[in-house]
Amino acid sequence: MTYGYCRISTKQQSIERQIRNIKAAYPDAEIIEEAFTGTKIERPAFDDMINSAKELKDSGEDVTIVFDSVSRMSRNAEDGYNLYQDLYNRGINLVFLKEHHIDTDTYKGAMRNQLAMTGEDTDLIFQGINAYLLRLAAKQIKLAFEQAQKEVDDLHQRTKEGIQTAKLNGKQIGQKQGAKLTTQKSVAAKKFILKNSRTFNGSLDDKECIEYLKIAPNTFYKYKKELRAEQQ
Structure with missing residues (x-):
């Protein structure tokens, strides 16, 4: 194969x-x-x-x-x-x-x-x-593999420098305050939370969900808040 x-x-x-x-x-x-x-x-x-x-x-x-x-x-x-x-x-x-x-x-x-x-x-x-x-x-x-990683690190550095330059020139960087960003990762994470979190009648507590999803606690609780709002 x-x-x-x-x-x-x-x-x-x-x-x-x-x-x-x-x-x-x-x-x-x-x-x-x-x-x-x-x-x-x-x-x-x-x-x-x-x-x-x-x-x-x-x-x-x-x-x-x-x-x-x-x-x-x-x-x-x-x-x-x-x-x-x-x-x-x-x-x-x-x-x-x-x-x-x-x-x-x-x-x-x-x-x-x-x-x-x-x-x-x-x-x-x-x-x-x-x-x-x-x-x-x-x-x-x-x-x-180190060379491949270096290419990514260099790209991130160039991006960071470009953002700093843009900010100095008064350009809007990223989302405006209050805007909501939807990504493939966030959709998958929220779907998992909705199905498995005890908050939504699942079997896993918050810590177990966070460990499984490998996301920051702040991100996890933000997703939960958004899910509650969507259900209202």
Whole structure:
């Protein structure tokens, strides 16, 4: 089974380029599309794909996941590297069209190309060389994810500077006071609260809801207030 994961940060962006690149290299890939930022936890299509890939691999099927670039997998260096290692250890193949040097096949090559032991004193040297080669391969993977995260950090910094400049020039930034913002995340959270919170005849208390949704308490209570108002 071959998956091709394509992600854009907003639904206004075009995802066609990623699909075209993956299909050119893997015509039979099942394309998974998503419009979420790579620094956010909530990526339901991605999570479903990963879970399906693990189940298929556990059943004995070969599984490959193809990304146009490493940033499509994750823009958080630590999370991306940990997920890479988890999938690699499970035997799931990862392919990055723009960074083939960190494909899992490349990493496997570093493992296979270790120097053979001879039973002589020189084995101490060989062991050191093998350990160095493996650490070098792992470092290349980490660097790729760190670079993806740096791109996000740089973008956030440029955005922050742009907002500061706009404010100094007297421009309106963000919503006007009293305006209500509706996002896909807020809709999903409010739906969960309405169904599960004890306030609305569910079974979970406030703390349990907050922990499940992974949102700030202030945000949670704001959603509850809005839900009460909507029911009046």
